[in-house]
Amino acid sequence: MPPVVRRLPAYEPPVGGAVPLPRPRPRPARVPEPDPPSPALDPLRLVGAVLEVLDGRRPARLLRQVAVPGLAVRLGAMVRPRTTRMVRMPRVCHPSRFVAEISATVRREGRVLAVACRVEHRGGRWWFTSFAVLE
Template sequence: MPPVVRRLPAYEPPAGAVVIPRPRLRPHPRPVRVPVPDPPSPALDAVRLVGVVLEVLDGRRPGRLLREVATPGLATRLGLLVRSRTTRMLRPPRVCHPSQFAAEIAVTIRRDERVLAVAARAEHTDDRWHFTAFTVLE
């Protein structure tokens, strides 16, 4: 709540004037605005969702699974990146919910003796989470 600034009463009466004290009025309490909490976000299994994409990119799962976890344009783009290699997550993904139906995911992975970062965005539509962006930062 922002601070309230009020004008102070005069410290001294004007010279030669007779001052009749006024009774102090009690200020009316201001209503307090209580924010309504947002409903909880739908359940998101970020480990499974990221794991499916990484396994497809490594060639350990069929590419058709990308259509189930990503938007059509992203699934096509990721399908071009499939190569035989070994990738594993080093830690569980970090998930941030900028809104109720959107999640931003960051995870650190190890691929062929290199440590890389993955940044992804998922959105909840049709009772499922779908990736709308997925980037391996090399």
């Protein structure tokens, strides 16, 4: 029997009238909810109050209102009559919403010193958890 030639089915896409493939629908981007702002903090007033207690210009009982108990006792033992003045506005860094680290430069008896402290927001107010005058 002689060979039979048959026509093949079309395997090329049509020219000019290509049908676009359906695109996947983009998913909506998840936008995280922003953190609420940190509670109001007045670093100049807080650090200034502790420095006034350490200089003997304010009563030591004030420390119980701004510092955790262990720190208040330790700072109360450091009270001496002297004069300390703030040189620059304190700088504040917020590692988290309820924690702030404060640094300041002060002048005491002719020397310029650094103050470093950490405050935490508890029970509706800011409390010192660490306070150091770096001499």
